[in-house]
Amino acid sequence: MSDNKQWYADLVLPVLLHEARRTYGRAIRAALTAEGFDDMPRLGPRLLGGMHRFGGQPTDLAGDFGISKQAASKLVDALVVRGYLDRSVDPDDRRRMLLSLTERGEAAAKATSSASDRIDRELDQTVGADAVAQMRETLGTLVGLGERAG
Amino acid sequence: MSDNKQWYADLVLPVLLHEARRTYGRAIRAALTAEGFDDMPRLGPRLLGGMHRFGGQPTDLAGDFGISKQAASKLVDALVVRGYLDRSVDPDDRRRMLLSLTERGEAAAKATSSASDRIDRELDQTVGADAVAQMRETLGTLVGLGERAG
DNA sequence: GTTTGATAGTCAACTTAGTTGACAGTCGTT
């Protein structure tokens, strides 16, 4: 593990992906804990940071995250209870919920993206922006493969 | 999502990593289920496929997987009960367990790696082996960052 | 305008998989 040869050479790609993601996960969780956001559910940071992607509709959120709407509902509930989200009824469609970040939620989202950006920056400085861009492209292709085969 | 522009451009890297890993996860689970291995715990495929890495010692396994030794013990137990693993006492150190694949375990490991390889091959054909190799390198760097900071 | 079917979210019961703390058995060293 500590020799500078390619220790990861015999790792299958999914494990490598998992470990790479954990690098972010650990950094983000550490940053959140350090700032007092120590009651964050696992998908909390992703939700707070991705509000613009699903605009605050739990069902869209479920689709985006690949979980059931019930799980999404519980996740949202946890974040509301812990003061990260405001939940209100959509006046245009009273079945729907409108979610928005509280001040605490904004702060946690900021801490999250800041920790993530720090890793990004470190990676950029180590391998260069081109390599990162190409990795993103290849990862995008990989996700696309899964969606077609889905 | 369905336009061929870089739909993933606004995704943070950890989410992209997570989704890329899910591509493998879905394919592997589907292949296992199709062959009758429908009682596989989440980390089962990784364990069966990585036996050579920790040689069959649950404690090393726990370190490798980043889980507690208790969780590793339960995981092993589940795989033994379901017929994927044999567990016996190490005669040289009777505290230790020696794990080995049963025939069923071998078959499941084969199905796993075969599904994983199919995705690998598809990716190779789409982006080329060089891009994959470079991605592996960048991912390795990323994991290394986490280990230093850890 | 009322009925009818689809949709958004929640509640309840359950399962899976992780955690920590306590412990028994074994080993190695003094």
Place this chain on the structure above:
DNA sequence: AACGACTGTCAACTAAGTTGACTATCAAAC
């Protein structure tokens, strides 16, 4: 022989997901 360290397991708990049933609301058809 005794002490301390290490391996694996048991028990109790927690976190986070699942499915099925349900309510409330909307939209469209008649």
